[in-house]
Amino acid sequence: MHKQASCLYALTGLIAVLTGTPQLQATELSEDDFLQDLPVVLSATRLVQDKRDAPVATTVIDREMIDASGFTEIADLLRYVPGFVVNYDSGHVQAASYHMLNNNLARRMQVLVDGRSVYIPSLLGVQWISLGISIEDIERIEVIRGPNAASYGSNSLLGVISIITRHASQDKGVMAKINAGENNLAEGFLRLGGGSENLDVKVTAAYRQDAGFVERYDSYQVRKLNARADYQADLNDRLTFYATFNDAKVQEDNVFSRDIPNHPANILSRTFQMDWTRSLSANEDLKFQYYRQCYGKQNRYQHAGTPLFIDQGRHSERDDFEFQHTLSPLDNLNMVWGAGLRTDQVFSEYYLGRTPARTNRSYRLFGSLAWNITASTLLNAGVMLEKYQITTGTELSPMLSLNHYLTNTDTIRVSASTAIRSPGLIEEYTDVRVGGNTIAYDAGKLAPERILAYEVGYLGRFPHYRASLDLKLYHEYIRNLISLAAADAAGNLPYHFANQDNAETQGLEATFSFKPNHKLRLEFSYAHAHIQASDVRNTTQYTNSSPNDSFSLQIIQRFIQGYQGSLNVFYHSEMKQLATEDMRSANTRINLRIGKTFKLAGNKTDVSFTVQNLLNEFETTRLKNVARRRIYLSLKLEFR
Amino acid sequence: MDKIQQRFCSACLLIFLYISLTLSNPAQAKDNINIVVVLSKNTHPYQQFHKQLEATLISDEQRSIKIFVIHSDIIESISELSDSGINPDFIIAAGTRAAQELIKLETSTPIIFSLLPGSSYQNNIQNSRYCRIKNRCSAVYLEQPIDRQFLIIKKGLPDIRSLGIILGPSSAIMRNSILRAEKKYGIDVRIELAEKGNNPIILADSLSKTSEALLAIPDPDIYNRRTAKGILISTYKYQIPLIGYSHGFVHAGALFSIYSTPEQIASQTGMMLMQAILSSQKELPLPEYPHAYTVEINPAVMRSLRSRINFDKSISDN
Numbered sequence: 001m002h003k004q005a006s007c008l009y010a011l012t013g014l015i016a017v018l019t020g021t022p023q024l025q026a027t028e029l030s031e032d033d034f035l036q037d038l039p040v041v042l043s044a045t046r047l048v049q050d051k052r053d054a055p056v057a058t059t060v061i062d063r064e065m066i067d068a069s070g071f072t073e074i075a076d077l078l079r080y081v082p083g084f085v086v087n088y089d090s091g092h093v094q095a096a097s098y099h100m101l102n103n104n105l106a107r108r109m110q111v112l113v114d115g116r117s118v119y120i121p122s123l124l125g126v127q128w129i130s131l132g133i134s135i136e137d138i139e140r141i142e143v144i145r146g147p148n149a150a151s152y153g154s155n156s157l158l159g160v161i162s163i164i165t166r167h168a169s170q171d172k173g174v175m176a177k178i179n180a181g182e183n184n185l186a187e188g189f190l191r192l193g194g195g196s197e198n199l200d201v202k203v204t205a206a207y208r209q210d211a212g213f214v215e216r217y218d219s220y221q222v223r224k225l226n227a228r229a230d231y232q233a234d235l236n237d238r239l240t241f242y243a244t245f246n247d248a249k250v251q252e253d254n255v256f257s258r259d260i261p262n263h264p265a266n267i268l269s270r271t272f273q274m275d276w277t278r279s280l281s282a283n284e285d286l287k288f289q290y291y292r293q294c295y296g297k298q299n300r301y302q303h304a305g306t307p308l309f310i311d312q313g314r315h316s317e318r319d320d321f322e323f324q325h326t327l328s329p330l331d332n333l334n335m336v337w338g339a340g341l342r343t344d345q346v347f348s349e350y351y352l353g354r355t356p357a358r359t360n361r362s363y364r365l366f367g368s369l370a371w372n373i374t375a376s377t378l379l380n381a382g383v384m385l386e387k388y389q390i391t392t393g394t395e396l397s398p399m400l401s402l403n404h405y406l407t408n409t410d411t412i413r414v415s416a417s418t419a420i421r422s423p424g425l426i427e428e429y430t431d432v433r434v435g436g437n438t439i440a441y442d443a444g445k446l447a448p449e450r451i452l453a454y455e456v457g458y459l460g461r462f463p464h465y466r467a468s469l470d471l472k473l474y475h476e477y478i479r480n481l482i483s484l485a486a487a488d489a490a491g492n493l494p495y496h497f498a499n500q501d502n503a504e505t506q507g508l509e510a511t512f513s514f515k516p517n518h519k520l521r522l523e524f525s526y527a528h529a530h531i532q533a534s535d536v537r538n539t540t541q542y543t544n545s546s547p548n549d550s551f552s553l554q555i556i557q558r559f560i561q562g563y564q565g566s567l568n569v570f571y572h573s574e575m576k577q578l579a580t581e582d583m584r585s586a587n588t589r590i591n592l593r594i595g596k597t598f599k600l601a602g603n604k605t606d607v608s609f610t611v612q613n614l615l616n617e618f619e620t621t622r623l624k625n626v627a628r629r630r631i632y633l634s635l636k637l638e639f640r
Numbered sequence: 641m642d643k644i645q646q647r648f649c650s651a652c653l654l655i656f657l658y659i660s661l662t663l664s665n666p667a668q669a670k671d672n673i674n675i676v677v678v679l680s681k682n683t684h685p686y687q688q689f690h691k692q693l694e695a696t697l698i699s700d701e702q703r704s705i706k707i708f709v710i711h712s713d714i715i716e717s718i719s720e721l722s723d724s725g726i727n728p729d730f731i732i733a734a735g736t737r738a739a740q741e742l743i744k745l746e747t748s749t750p751i752i753f754s755l756l757p758g759s760s761y762q763n764n765i766q767n768s769r770y771c772r773i774k775n776r777c778s779a780v781y782l783e784q785p786i787d788r789q790f791l792i793i794k795k796g797l798p799d800i801r802s803l804g805i806i807l808g809p810s811s812a813i814m815r816n817s818i819l820r821a822e823k824k825y826g827i828d829v830r831i832e833l834a835e836k837g838n839n840p841i842i843l844a845d846s847l848s849k850t851s852e853a854l855l856a857i858p859d860p861d862i863y864n865r866r867t868a869k870g871i872l873i874s875t876y877k878y879q880i881p882l883i884g885y886s887h888g889f890v891h892a893g894a895l896f897s898i899y900s901t902p903e904q905i906a907s908q909t910g911m912m913l914m915q916a917i918l919s920s921q922k923e924l925p926l927p928e929y930p931h932a933y934t935v936e937i938n939p940a941v942m943r944s945l946r947s948r949i950n951f952d953k954s955i956s957d958n
Contacts, residue, residue, distance in 0.1 A: 027809075027810070028736075028760065028763075028810070029757045029759050029810045029811075029859065030735075030737075030756070030860070031685075031735050031755050031756050031757065033863070033864075033886070034858065034885065034886045034899060035685045035886065035888070036865070037888045038865060038888040038891065038892035039865070039869060040891065040893065050946045052946060053946075139877065140877070167870070169869050169870035170841065170870060170873060170874070172842075172870075173839070197866045200869075200870075230869075232869065283939070283940050328940065328943075334943070463799065518850040640838075640839045640842060
């Protein structure tokens with residue numbers, strides 16, 4: 001493993017040597033500069049849909065917000081999105097979810113990195129420390145707040161988080177950054193970028209170590225390496241390659257069971273992705289995408305007080321191919337359609353009761369259109385058709401929205417959308433036995449979870465004040481929620497997965513953005529939610545799984561001489577943590593960051609001082625995740 | 641102005657020229673005028689230029705205009721023409737390469753340097769030994785005057801209050817014109833002067849952050865095939881439009897471009913030549929910026945940025 005990492009780190013240096021940085025020279029202007037063709041950059045698939053035209057509410061966390069946030073973990077950035085709650089299951093397992101069902105693995109959301117789903121089949125969710133990218137690699141995060149299976153497929157149940165990394169042409173030269181602070185925080189990044197006329201390449205190596213929570217055995221070290229190459233084959237053909245390597249060494253404990261001792265675990269993940277985009281015209285693209293994801297976790301320990309060794313290791317592989325055709329056949333009509341094929345394989349003797357893999361092959365066909373029926377009315381309609389090998393039937397997820405522009409600056413939106421979450425292989429084929437006892441068994445076919453969401457939205461822009469307001473009223477119905485069912489009412493073994501719960505959420509969300517000038521920026525979001533739930537066990541476990549009220553506030557101020565300050569405030573009212581059913585008290589968290597940008601020997605240099613959790617407010621649940629105030633320093637150097 | 645109007649105007653002009661020629665030389669014998677057109681390359685834009693020039697230079701009862709085209713071995717080809725008894729009355733150079741070759745000529749033939757940037761003419765041609773003789777040289781530039789660009793931006797995007805501009809080694813000379821236009825049109829201009837070692841993509845990123853649009857001023861060290869992609873991506877990142885100066889730019893992803901096509905430049909060159917032919921001394925007028933231009937819009941970008949351009953579609957002003 002280490003040898004593999006060393007080779008990849010060496011590759012970083014090699015690419016840096018092979019590539020260069022565009023430097024300025026004096027060249028004579030000629031008519032060629034006026035007459036030459038340039039590669040199509042803004043292809044139809046790269047178009048960002050304006051918020052006014054989006055079928056459901058969206059939030060964008062851009063690079064400036066990320067830099068000013070004071071966060072070092074990607075999942076924490078989702079605190080800026082109204083309706084999101086970010087919690088920690090342990091020092092290295094973040095729980096981020098939208099509206100409710102605050103599960104520790106983002107099981108009911110689609111999380112994409114550069115269009116590639118990072119859902120791990122053997123985990124039934126997303127592991128944020130294993131994304132293979134660092135916070136420094138991110139250009140922006142687009143969050144679609146609501147189901148949108150018609151565009152993003154299965155798992156887009158509660159929302160879609162789309163992480164977009166920086167284009168290789170944006171990161172030329174060398175960037176080195178270190179963060180060091182309390183609680184054994186040490187982070188290092190090294191990015192090298194260069195290229196030629198048609199090729200842009202960048203490679204980032206990163207390391208992070210963190211002591212986790214003081215009262216937990218949950219420290220971790222992560223080594224990451226990722227590369228991105230953008231190759232313009234000709235004026236209309238673009239190839240993009242991505243590769244990530246992520247090696248995490250974590251400490252694991254179990255605060256609820258003395259049978260599980262503190263023990264180390266290793267997590268290794270790798271991905272490769274290739275996108276080919278052919279621009280047929282400024283309004284028409286063909287895109288082919290293939291990616292492969294491999295994930296493995298070694299997790300072996302001795303059952304306390306017994307000679308029994310438990311191996312909870314798991315390994316999974318995912319291969320995905322998608323074709324997409326984006327076109328604009330009429331001035332007032334944009335369309336996209338496509339098809340995809342995916343194969344998931346999960347290996348885990350512990351969870352599946354056998355060594356050979358369980359496989360789930362799925363097929364999807366999708367299409368959507370945005371049609372300006374009149375100059376002031378836009379219709380968005382879409383549908384996703386999915387077929388899974390392990391479930392019966394074909395799943396259809398339609399979406400419909402109508403956006404009406406009241407004026408040039410005011411838009412109202414009504415929408416209805418649906419999505420499903422297909423059961424995972426471990427839910428469908430679970431078979432856990434320890435020491436001859438059955439812990440969990442396969443109780444038969446599971447149905448997909450399904451959501452139906454209604455939304456009424458208002459988007460107002462106030463150009464005179466450089467401000468905008470986004471409001472959303474929603475009502476969501478979720479059926480067939482899958483959860484573990486016990487053998488009897490007392491919760492005795494064995495367990496099995498079953499479709500046993502329904503839930504309903506309604507609420508209001510608001511975001512307000514104010515940028516009076518390029519020195520001051522204010523972003524505020526607020527969410528109010530009310531959950532009604534029913535389940536066969538009458539535990540109403542989902543009822544409080546989202547706080548009734550939450551908000552975030554970010555103020556960024558640039559001062560003279562390159563100084564910059566930012567204040568970040570996050571609040572949520574009391575809520576239940578779904579994983580443990582513990583009640584979490586209301587919490588306010590404040591991050592404060594002060595930074596300065598200056599030139600050092602002609603190179604851009606940033607230094608910053610950050611205080612996380614300024615008020616030192618922390619929770620005292622059974623998980624003992626006591627996150628005290630932390631101060632860290634950061635130094636970033638860019639050699640272009 | 642639509643195509644019918646354009647043709648109508650061209651026809652009127654030709655009729656006017658015809659009448660002028662008829663009235664001015666009623667009893668003269670027919671003149672033979674030899675025009676040598678030198679193309680820098682024999683590619684599509686130059687062929688379009690040549691085709692349109694031929695369409696503009698029409699013989700009449702007083703004058704017979706013969707056009708000879710050269711696109712390689714320029715000096716030798718002109719010598720060969722002279723050897724065969726064809727002495728050019730005027731030469732039209734299309735492009736920079738042709739211009740640089742022609743100033744080496746030992747003749748005194750008036751030359752119109754066309755289809756080339758103003759800076760190229762002013763730096764390398766205007767003060768050459770060949771052009772020091774008064775009225776021997778003139779030019780039709782390829783780029784748009786700054787004033788026109790600001791006027792179109794003001795008209796097309798009236799809400800734009802700040803404009804980012806990167807100037808490099810070739811375009812730094814435009815700074816004063818830009819500052820004058822800033823005052824005249826009331827648009828706050830933020831200029832980044834690129835120095836050696838600067839990465840234009842980084843400058844574009846920084847300007848995009850603080851401006852409401854980016855105006856590309858032609859400069860090969862700032863805008864080229866290697867940097868255009870990164871610069872456009874920077875503008876998309878901040879959701880601001882880039883205003884380009886060529887068809888290539890608008891095709892790649894600029895919101896719109898203001899430029900003159902080779903045909904438009906050829907028509908103007910033809911008119912300039914006819915004016916010289918008509919003048920008693922056969923003198924060339926002063927160099928000119930293009931009169932006719934095109935504003936080409938990228939509808940996909942317009943939709944994406946939700947820009948409201950006060951033109952219904954791409955326009956040509958001839």
